[in-house]
Amino acid sequence: MTTRREILRMGAVAFGAAALGGVDAAADAGTAGRLFGGQQAAEVATLAEPLSEFGYGAVTLNPGRFESQFRETQTVLMGLNEDALLAPFRVRDGMAAPGPRLGGWYDEGGFAPGHSFGQWISALSRGYAVDGDAAKRARVQRLLGLYGQAISGKFFTNFRFPAYDYDKLVIGLIDAHEFASIPNAFALLNQTTDAAEPHLEPKALDRDAVQRAWRASIGDKTTDDYTWDEPYTLPENLYLAAKRGAGARYHAMAGRYLLDRTWFDPLAEGRNVLAGHHAYSFCNSLSSAMQAYLSAGSEKHLRAARNAFGMIRAQSFATGGWGPDESFVEPGTGALKASLTKTRHSFETPCGSYAHMKITRYLTRVTGDGSYGDSMEQVIWNTVLGAKSLEPNGQAFYYSDYSNGGGKFYFPDAWPCCSGTLPQVAADYRIAAYLRGADGVYVSQYLPSELRWTGADGAEWKLAQSGEYPLEEHVTLRLSGTRASEFALYLRVPQWATSGGAAMTAMVNGKPVALEPKRGFAAIRRRWSGGDVVELRIPLAMRLVAIEPGSNTVALMRGPLVLFPLTHESPAVTRRQLLAARRTGKWEWAAETSDGLVRMKPFVAIHDEPYRTYLDVATTA
Secondary structure: OOOOOOOOOOOOOOOOOOOOOOOOOOOOHHHHHHHHOOOOOOOOOOOOOOOEEOOHHHEEEOOOHHHHHHHHHHHHHHHOOHHHHHHHHHHHHOOOOOOOOOOOOOOOOOOOOOOOHHHHHHHHHHHHHHHOOHHHHHHHHHHHHHHHHHOOHHHHOOOOOHHHHHHHHHHHHHHHHHHHOOOOHHHHHHHHHHHHHHHOOOOOOOOOHHHHHHHHHOOOOOOHHHHOOOHHHHHHHHHHHHHOOOOHHHHHHHHHOOOHHHHHHHHHOOOOOOOOOEHHHHHHHHHHHHHHHHHHOOHHHHHHHHHHHHHHHOOOOOOOOOOHHHEOOOOOOOHHHHHHHHOOOOEEHHHHHHHHHHHHHHHHHHHOOOHHHHHHHHHHHHOHHHOOOOOOOOOOEOEEOOOOOEOOOEOOOOOOOHHHHHHHHHHHHHHHHEEEEOOEEEEOOOOOEEEEEEOOOOOEEEEEEEEOOOOOOEEEEEEEEOOOEEEEEEEEOOHHHHOOOOOOEEEEOOEEEOOOOEOOEEEEEEEEOOOOEEEEEOOOOEEEEEOOOOOOEEEEEEOOEEEEEOOOOOOOEOHHHHHOOEEEEOOEEEEEEOOEEEEEEOHHHOOOOOEOOOEEEOOOO
């Protein structure tokens, strides 16, 4: 069996242009600090009131890649056999477990029995909030009724990852209550917590030796994979449970699982302790730090999350992905470049993008800084939106491959962890696109969609976004409302669209409007009327992003898109030749090299072609 963790104690990458997530290598340290935090500032500038999310049903995605991925994942979840979904819980409880099995990681004897059940309940509940499909709500209610008959402490006894599964069950149950209005979801949450709590780590334990010692003390198995549990990710969903009305019990539990001494305390002080930590789960823990700030007012945890995110960006690929072989690396050792020839497991994609989208959304909400939206956009387009489809037989896309011998492939085991997060990611594109402030609407992602909301004065509004960005430079926003209203429209201004002499421009009803970006957003304040049209031009100039500062190993980017060379070879090429790459099709470019023409495509347009992410360029221009 292929295990989830093939952790290599690798060294890491120096802070470079790739670390800045697409910022040109010439970007100054001040810009880098504003973009991605880190050690330069002790305090985090915050809004007086955090921005809020619109509901899942407030945003409709136009037909296209985003909507297709949502529909495909929802269809798979709706088609899974219900007895197979309940089998791990029934078997461990000693109940009869008729029907087929899903296999892979999911079943008793698999790597993490029942691990994705809660995530699939979450995704279907969010799906119901999106489209109001009564069949989805009925399925959630029916599955939870059966789950309630099977869940007991037996499920968590001698279980590899009690916190890992419990965390996912919590988000499933609180989402079922919040988004699918399942009346007994909180009662089931209490039942689940009663079953799990005696088997959970007593507090937030780090991995490996610390967990091994605790396991031994309670007589549980102590094989190495039993030390990979993730109790440090629990606080986010526990805080959310309390906030949504499940009870004060969950607020108290959340505080107990904040990993302060070895993780959040040094991060809050600006000390980089990422190296060697499991990349996805520790990035995911930053959302727990954000909830500690939003739910408990902890400034320390806000600083820790902001600083840590900056440190992650400082060891990211040009795609925005991070964590080769699922491990953060040591800055300054060149390990990110070394990974291009050592592994094809470059980024744990659906899981990593889920964590990335959450932390960038939290940080945008709290700081009002659009650069976090830049980072989210980069990860969406260069990683998860190009994932291979989740298949009904459990085939799932796990790793993006940024190596010199790159290609897209399915994970060898059925139903791995990423089969749980991909349906959640696909539902969350909607809540990523727009945010709401006290004085207006923030456009955080440019994707064809329609937002509906009620203004402060009671007027009903629609904002319809269209265009083929990021393939094309133009985005159009059309407003319609029941009556004229005054509010601000905050437009994200990507950092790369304001460097090298480029400038994003806007027109309202055909007349130019000055954009004055402040912390990554430009506000247009006016009295809006139905029929108003905002036209944006977002420059998409080519630029090169080095994997390390001063390195001649570079990726070619156009706007947020990495253009992947469709070759495993390393052609003789100059910077000038790459920057002169020309468009040869809707989703294709080509660059002249000394060895001939090299075709290039964005990640979302690559299917079974061989590719690589970086090329070595000549030291001359």
